[in-house]
Amino acid sequence: MLLVEPRTDDLERARALLGEAGFRVVPLTRFEAVAPIFEVIRPDVVVLAAHAPEYAAVAVVRRLRQMGAGAVPLFYLVDPDHPEAWRFCLEKGLGVDIVPRTVSGSELALRLHSVLRLREEVLRVKEAGDAAAASVLHDELTGVYNKPFLLAMIAQEARRSERYGGPFSVMACAPQGYRAFCKQHGQAMGERLLVYTAVVLGQTVRESDVVARVSDEEFALLLPAMEEEALPGLLTRIATRFELARFQVEGKALRTSLLLGAVSFPDMVGAPAQLLSGAIQEMRRSREVRRWDMGMSRLSV
Incomplete structure (x- = not known):
């Protein structure tokens, strides 16, 4: 997992929670470093903290979608006490799912694992069939x-x-x-x-x-x-x-x-x-x- 959070304390807290849940976490504090690291490690999932007023995470998501051809699940990490940030991600966040910062580590892990399992199953079905099988699906x-x-x-x-x-x-x-x-x-x-x-x-x-x-x-x-x-x-x-x-x-x-x-x-x-x-x-x-x-x-x- 690639975890992007410019706030050091929040980064360490989220990193510890996800590590306990079994994820191998690559932490970053700089959004400009996301694309080069993404290209090198090709993570299974990316979680980006979305902060006002610049919302750099949204610009990064646009770039990652191009690089990953839409195959890598993306999530915004948003503080539910900041309704303007939540609203911005809903309206202009390019359809990326939102995770509240207050969610427990176990609950976050469940959400991430469920998305990854379903993505793997869909990809497996897509890759397994020929044109005839695709027409059945x-x-x-x-x-x-x-x-x-x-x-x-x-x-x-x-x-x-x-x-x-x-x-x-x-x-x-x-x-x-x-x-x-x-x-x-x-x-x-x-x-x-x-x-x-x-x-x-x-x-x-x-x-x-x-x-x-x-x-x-x-x-x-x-x-x-x-x-x-x-x-x-x-x-x-x-x-x-x-x-x-x-x-x-x-x-x-x-x-x-x-x-x-x-x-x-x-x-x-x-x-x-x-x-x-x-x-x-x-x-x-x-x-x-x-x-x-x-x-x-x-x-x-």
Whole structure:
């Protein structure tokens, strides 16, 4: 592990915790040294402290993603008592996961190990199959994973969590008004919207997250080590990123939005299909809330 923390006391404290958890830690206090060291040691995971006002960690993350081709999990270490730093990393942190500085060493180790195990499993599946096998794992239209593969990954993560502890979450999302959009613009344009949705999701979530298409217009994500308290920030980040990207039809940018819903383990327990259904139900419930809000706004006018 590469641990970057310019504050010496905090660096030694985090280094000791992670060392006790079994990680071999390479500590750094200077962000400008991260890229050269990363190139030499090729760590399995990188944890960077994010401090106001310069937030040098964010600039480093951009460089590490290019060097590691997105294959190395990255984390920000943030003080939860500094809400401006937390907000900055959520909004401008390039989708990198956030770890509170107050988390215990054992809990941090569980989160890191779960992400690494899932990444290794996904890479193993990718490398093991040929083109025919890949077609079994991936959705043909969007290129993301399909529902059977997602359910298999949820089952694996559930087994890990039950044995070692730690949370994970399942999120569902779909373009708002997809069927009406297809009626107005045609099925081909609707398929373009689905591809666009898959691309935005892939650019916004973490490298360790699994994105899948689970029905005609619905997507779902497995979010390892993501506890329920962290979900609102992630959902906001995804919704904002989707709206800012803008989808174009005949040269005109359309304002599009996502329906979102999620459940977390162990707050919700059950078979993989039940967890997925729970997330989809939460997403569809948000659709009903939006309809109610729209109806009330019309009545108020």
